[in-house]
Amino acid sequence: MQKIEAVNDFVVKFANINGSGSASANELFARAILRMGVPVSPRNIFPSNIQGLPTWFEVRVTEHGYLGRRGGVDLMVAMNPQSWEQDVREIDPGGYLFYDSSKPVPRARLRNDIHVLGMPLTEICNDTYSDSRERQLFKNIIYVGALTTLLDIDPQEIEKLFGEQYKGKEKLFDSNLQALNLGREYARQHLKPIALKVERRDRVGDMIFTDGNSAAALGCIYGGATVCAWYPITPSSSVPEAFERYAQKLRTDPASGEKRYTIVQAEDELASIGMVIGAGWNGARAFTATSGPGISLMAEFIGLAYFAEIPAVLINVQRGGPSTGMPTRTQQADVLACAYASHGDTRHVLLFPEDPHECFEMSAQALDLAERLQTPVFVMSDLDIGMNQRLCRPFAWDDDREYDRGKVMTREALDAGTDFGRYLDVDGDGIPYRTYPGTHPTKGGYFTRGTTKNAYAVYSEAGADYIYNMQRLRQKFETAKSLVPLPVLTAARYPARFAAIFYGSTGPAMQEALAALAEQGIYLNALRIRAFPFQNEIADFIAAHSKVFVFEQNFDGQLTTLLINEAHANPASLVPVLHYDGTPITARFITQEIAERVARLNVRPLRENMVA
């Protein structure tokens, strides 16, 4: 029988029952490999449920640092009888199945083309522990122990991780170590060696291992947000929770214990965006975090902020829609909903982070952009980036960086007699000046409204005033192009007719696919879009290629629509390639799709058949 052999390049998938404490054991496994200098990319695939349903944790071990999802499974750790059939089916031929053999499994439920490793985990736990919770939790550690033996993972690294986790809790440290060794010893004595191995390398460097939601929260801390208003919704809830955790450490006055931040858990998303808008109107930096259904609820308020020109930052951790959709699955399906959120002629600035590093950077930048442009700004993260730990470049901050508070008219300027028209374009960039409430006893006060007004914020239903305002808003959106992050080009080694456009969490899988395609002799230029409005570079890029594959994790090809609408791209040259089953897009999917399509495009059967 074939045997998959690999060093530092394989996929281990853990099938567990949620609520069983497996998540921390699986994370321990992933971290131990990282500590050996070998990059890993873990993904949590979990149900919208607290206890009892199937949950999976996939760890990709990747010496080359390919952090996207590869597709396929080399070693399945099948700990959940509920999902057994599906889990066994998923293993690549020649791969390995590790399972709890306390109860015999009939041969019919196994496969002939995989290698089976049975370990009586329940039996071992029942013999060793009397407490039922201990039996459950240590079972996880015991299988991690067995895996370290099978895969040659250095147990010293796990011991160190235990030491960090259970600092000052000797008893817990000892009992965990004991369970680990129990698993190691069993595997050494009873299990046949396998051909998947981890070898120590130095490929992690100074990279950090964190999730996008924590990173976005930290970006809001560094970006100067002082007001966070939110409503719990998967997969965004850990953004405000991380904001609170970081703020307690980084924003509490050490002397008085007073807080330089506020967090309000609102009664719904309407209230949370209302609070953000109120705070933005009053000159504080404010943000909310939400997901698709929250965006739908916020729509009216988003239009108000657009038209009344109030800064607001929304971190949208996208999930599968429509409606409640797939709350614990990932998609990029809110692109259009956010680009045009609200009734009337609105359009909004979107930023597309690729990984936690960019979640940090773009959240901080969004706070600047929102104040500079006096408008809502969306950070379009998704569940794949937000809730999974990802290896990425370390966070960086330039201490000379100042916050861009935008055009704010001061008391001094008003006293000097400066003409103040709240909606007056004085600089030709479409951005007017604003005053904070309470600036001056007799000057600079104005009445903010969602109804139409003239350039001096006086109520007006005159057509000319409305047109002036709408055209100025369009001018402002043009200005935004020069402020938002530019796309990133990955140029092919040779001149290429074909190209790919992608954004957000598709990034890592795409980089890997490009390398795989190059090995097959297929060369593409690839452009990662990082923001909307689209800069001219994007339109030029599309025009320079005969076909551009647009990779999206949604069903409708939403970015493609936006490119046609807003970058005036030729629809005939755009080919949407869509991955929308709720799992993260894989490098194998991209490689296969491009290879097939390129082959079809290169073949010219008509001409070849026209013999004489």
Added chain:
Amino acid sequence: MTYIAKPKLHHPSLAKNRVGFTRRDYEGKISTLCAGCGHDSISAAIIQACWELDIEPHRVAKLSGIGCSSKTPDYFLGNSHGFNTVHGRMPSVLTGAYLANRELIYLGVSGDGDSASIGLGQFAHVMRRGVNMTYLVENNGVYGLTKGQFSATADKGSRSKKGQSNNDAPIDLVTLALVMGATFVARGFSGDKAQLVPLLRSALAHQGAAVIDILSPCITFNNHSGSTKSYDYVREHNEAVNRLDFISLREEITADYAAGEVIDVRQHDGSIVRLRKLHADYDPTDRIRAMSYIQEHAARGEVVTGLLYVDPEAADLHRQLGTVEQPLNTLGAAELCPGSKALEKINAALR
């Protein structure tokens, strides 16, 4: 409404308050509401109260929702910032504004449709949180801007101008505010300025969630017989529980009353609300008693007005959150950004 502009020049003999402003300095644009609208009387009472309290006009932020009532902030305190937000959601915007700068005085102006129908949820939650604000409901039981539909405060059995009868039970915002934890709850009548101005002054000085439900007849759509929100009906059924004087920190207490006639309530900032009792058994610091008192009188068809409840120990949201004294909107990168060294430590912990 009138279309004649108000003169910009003020007569030099107009009296100035302690901060140097005349009463006219607290006015806004000319009202566009119907002549005789109760809401205009409320705007006049707000102007009077702010002038008497020596509040600098620009230190007030006026926020409103949508509707006739919510248009009024344009008609008073013209030098203050105002924000006409979306329908029923003013409380959240006000909350956010208050989080950003705790030093301003926040005045929320809403109506019965805005607060009791579309905005009931936000009305309830803003009271729970103890946002330091004065929340006015200009309550006429009817939708004015959309021409005469019942709102959720319309009494069961009351009749619309077109003769339809209202079948739905009314929402009593005063009772709801008490249940939800508002710490200053009053009801007034736009036609009784002598009662309304001291109520407003007390509410503006209150350091917590203050709400005044102000019956404010709609002259155009809800002032007919069969309405329970008309001028005549409210005058006939008004049952005031007390008359109050508001005494700010600077004022000397001069009036003298016999024991048992008055209650002095000292508020957090040291100001005193002095209540002259009209009903001997009414204690406005007893929340449970206030609720049953309102219900008992409502059952008799009486509209209880006056200061119904005050918690002198009210704590506002910022105190509960433990926020710094300095307004958050004045903090800069020096106070907010932890810097690159702290970030390097965070990076190290993530390896």
